[in-house]
Amino acid sequence: MTSPDTEAEHVEATNLLYRDPALYDVVQADSTSAEMCRTLIELHRPDARTLVDFGCGTGRDLEILAKRFECIGVDLQPGLVDHAHRARPALDIRAGDMRTVRLDKRMDVVTCMGNSLAYVHDNEEISQAFATFAAHARPSALLVLCSPVAPITRTEPTVATVNTPSGSATVTIRHEWDLRTQINTMHRHWVLPCGDEAQDEIRRRVLFPRELERYAESADFEVLEMTDGTGTGLTGPIAYTMARYTRR
Structure with missing residues (x-):
């Protein structure tokens, strides 16, 4: 472990x-x-x-x-x-x-x-x-x-607006699904209010x-x-x- x-x-x-x-x-x-x-x-x-x-x-x-x-x-x-x-x-x-x-x-x-x-x-x-x-x-x-209890399997990206303490950020989200491991991966691309960009990746077991x-x-x-x-x-x-x- x-x-x-x-x-x-x-x-x-x-x-x-x-x-x-x-x-x-x-x-x-x-x-x-x-x-x-x-x-x-x-x-x-x-x-x-x-x-x-x-x-x-x-x-x-x-x-x-x-x-x-x-x-x-x-x-x-x-x-x-x-x-x-x-x-x-x-x-x-x-x-x-x-x-x-x-x-x-x-x-x-x-x-x-x-x-x-x-x-x-x-x-x-x-x-x-x-x-x-x-x-x-x-x-x-x-x-x-x-x-x-179920994966997100769609392939097209989605865009969300997120309120932050310094203004609105835009997040583009894309999902991947691995059937064998049952891991749903969410890739996020952030455009922050200051104009900076960031990326992160969330892996969840279904x-x-x-x-x-x-x-x-x-x-x-x-x-x-x-x-x-x-x-x-x-x-x-x-x-x-x-x-x-x-x-x-």
Whole structure:
């Protein structure tokens, strides 16, 4: 397994938003993940009081959830965690690798949103991530996942406009799909407000619904429900699942 420091450096180097946490915060400003998560908790575990979020980024969603729950956030990227400490000092956000981290706490709700699980590509390491979820779940805890379940296969590029702290940026996006590895690669070409250009590359592992189910059941979670949907924005249309699991 790649060391957490090396993995974090690689992900940061290949993603402009991770190199610029303030920009990451702005781009994620319209995220509805926290509200969706809160709705699911009210439906499936209304008595929940504690929550841990793996892959919490700068803590924007966690800040919303912390109004209702006692929360801990964990993210692999030290830069995002440092930004979270400055921007949201009241939150408990820690640097850690979802494959290996152990907080010695068990929570009512475990979340992994924002496609964070999709950055784990190796089968064994995906199992390790689910073992981490289980290690932090109380009996009957709720596990909420958001992860791509279908690839983006179109070949023509798309163009998006992104608001940044210094003005509008234009992003041209192109996708590649590797069926054998189930890796969906997104190539982005940025034209920033100052006129500078940048490129980055996002590689996500697509886990089809039955795969997610097998990983969950192997970690002793019972699948309650899966839903499919599409989102739009910087990354273009994305197929995703918001899966609800309960630990047996």
